[in-house]
Amino acid sequence: MASEASIVSGSRRLLVRWADGGQSEYPAVWLRDNCHCSKCYTAGSIHVRTLLMEHLDVDCTLTKAELATDSQSISVSWSDGQVRPNSPLPQLSSDTDYVSVTRTDDHAPLTCFTSPQLSTDAQSISVSWSDGCSCSFPADWLRQRAFEPGPQRQRAALHRPDTVTWGAEMAQSLPRLPYELVMSKDAAMLEALLNLERYGLVLLEGAPKRPGAVRAFCEKVAFMRTSHFGDEFTVRVKVDPNSIAYTGNNIEIHTDSCYYDYMPGIQLLHFIVQYEGKGGETQLADGAKVCEDLRREDPQAFQTLATVPVDFKNVTKSDNGQAHFKLLKAPVITTDSEGALQCLRFTTSQRDSYFSVPLDQVEPWYKAKKKLLNMLYDEKYIIKRKMNEGDMIVFDNVRLVHGREPLYESEKVGERHLEGGYIDWDEARSRRRVLQERLAGNPSGYGF
């Protein structure tokens, strides 16, 4: 509830006092930029600001600010952001996100997002600007967008939920869900995607033991991320008892496709046939956790890995015969503005023989990289799990490292058959938001 609306700061800001004691200030130019009159904003199936920035007066001032309270009214939230009492009620059905109706008081068709409801605080604040335009902002709408930490944190969680870093204890509490449930129920898919964002991994169990489950999951989320290997990739390890050397093979922990400027964000590995002999455990460690600890324990090593650019390289041919020659300079650790891990480029085989840095950075870099490797392999951090057939492990490829224990028993003949694929974080987060809004019965994200 707002208790007062006034113009302050030389007419450059709107001040709203709230009934609970707080107050919020809104710049006139931001209000003007978000005017949702039919000249400045288009509602309907798309919702976009149509006021071009070339027509926005960034020095505009407020000429009017009035608080209107319509208590005990029937209110409808319209797509133009206004909550109007006694609105004409459209036919609403529960299985559509919105209904487009023609308002009697407006030329443009508007959209109603929420069911009409009895409201005791249908308040709005009408403002006018120095350029002659005017608009009525719902008080609730303004409060959600207040320039203060509280409401901003709430919105930030819709962007990206807080992540939770982990060590080896994760082996006992691996987030897991039945594959079929995730594929059939929105709530299960939402839980899977939230776990993936928070912990960087989720295990889907009981997927059909045949190719296709990776694509089906990705297309439920959005679409597969293509790389120069194509969409799906197949990992088949045929144990050849004539080659003892082979069975000892260790796949060192790594992140995939480090030579891509935009690395595949999420990796999926579906275990169709598992190796029957001793060994073959999947290894996973949380790079975010280990980098956090490295930064505290050895800030110099962290700094080295976060600044020295490494030459990554991949030269290969696609199945269609196309040649590819990827090169990229980037540090092992990319951090966000707060110094936390944003992207981990961890590979031995796909580093170039070129290392284009000043000579004195070379030795410290190797020591720092080895230190990070040893930490990631430390029993404090790494989890090892022999996946079951039908398991699909989905994990953050720019945060977690993954590897595989050697296949120790050369005499155990058997195929290990995995299907893998990628999906981008942009798409996975988008699907999570759609499901969050849909399941919360709160489609406001779709509105103004």
Add this chain to the structure above:
Amino acid sequence: MASEASIVSGSRRLLVRWADGGQSEYPAVWLRDNCHCSKCYTAGSIHVRTLLMEHLDVDCTLTKAELATDSQSISVSWSDGQVRPNSPLPQLSSDTDYVSVTRTDDHAPLTCFTSPQLSTDAQSISVSWSDGCSCSFPADWLRQRAFEPGPQRQRAALHRPDTVTWGAEMAQSLPRLPYELVMSKDAAMLEALLNLERYGLVLLEGAPKRPGAVRAFCEKVAFMRTSHFGDEFTVRVKVDPNSIAYTGNNIEIHTDSCYYDYMPGIQLLHFIVQYEGKGGETQLADGAKVCEDLRREDPQAFQTLATVPVDFKNVTKSDNGQAHFKLLKAPVITTDSEGALQCLRFTTSQRDSYFSVPLDQVEPWYKAKKKLLNMLYDEKYIIKRKMNEGDMIVFDNVRLVHGREPLYESEKVGERHLEGGYIDWDEARSRRRVLQERLAGNPSGYGF
């Protein structure tokens, strides 16, 4: 030509003196990491370091360094990096990148990349390390990888060529090539891709006036970048003379899909049918040039746009009915480590009504954004060109802004039909490198 090889710095470095007077130092650990004996490196159709980092002694020292010169010998460059005199010569054909042959002196099959040639400086430097391994490095190979600015600049150009920023004068010197030539000749495709990297744009002329040319080009390069709109998108503007308002529509200059963490890198627009009336010119301006100038003329405005995170948003549905809800916080200008433009997020319609920054950053941000907008529209910087039917403009979507002049004549009935699409920079640069190496007859990028 090397004149001397010796061990220095407490056995931690190799010193090579060159016959022309210079000298280069190589860390023992870097040499060890790049040992290409058959235990540490796998040649063949893939070329990868198989020495795992967990087995790399980052404190290793050198125990031997010997220079060997075999003048006037027949030398063959092998995929293991060694140039050996009097090598057994495999059958070479000109249409393969490499030939795999079994060496008599080695168990693993090796690969010959270049034709055997008479060489006067087939030199190699044999080194041994404290862990017992040893390897022979060709002197040329070492010199190319010297830890000095000269050779490093040469390699950097293969990563990314220098860019050239431009203003309105570009209208007179637009890089242009016939579409069919680019599609049929490697040299023309290389020129197109190099122009795209240097200037951020290239105009392909005379493409077939029907859908499909965008996909054909992308698949010649690699593959299309999918977004939630699918692969290709269609821009059809049907001028409806009953709606005067519509004909005045201006598409404000912008970059596409700013709400994607990984924005589409390159945009293609193919003009199948052009609007016949007055207006409809395509507008393009070089964000890199304008940001360069803004940074010099108004460092405070530049700093504001490079640091204040903006809320970008897109809510839409795909043709298949899937809902999408993209949100992203990012500054308008993302810079590289040297402060130059790396990515420009320039949009009015796809900014969220939420602006989650401290109150005092709001007004300065609007002023700075408006200043950048005015500069981009300035006649000093913007080019306007009414594209011909059959034109395909290909441009850097994270560097250039693009817009469209209004369609002024409502009485001119006619369809404007464009087909568009995206391709990622990772793939375009990769294709350019493949073509550069292929056309230079220098497939060394494929080797060790």
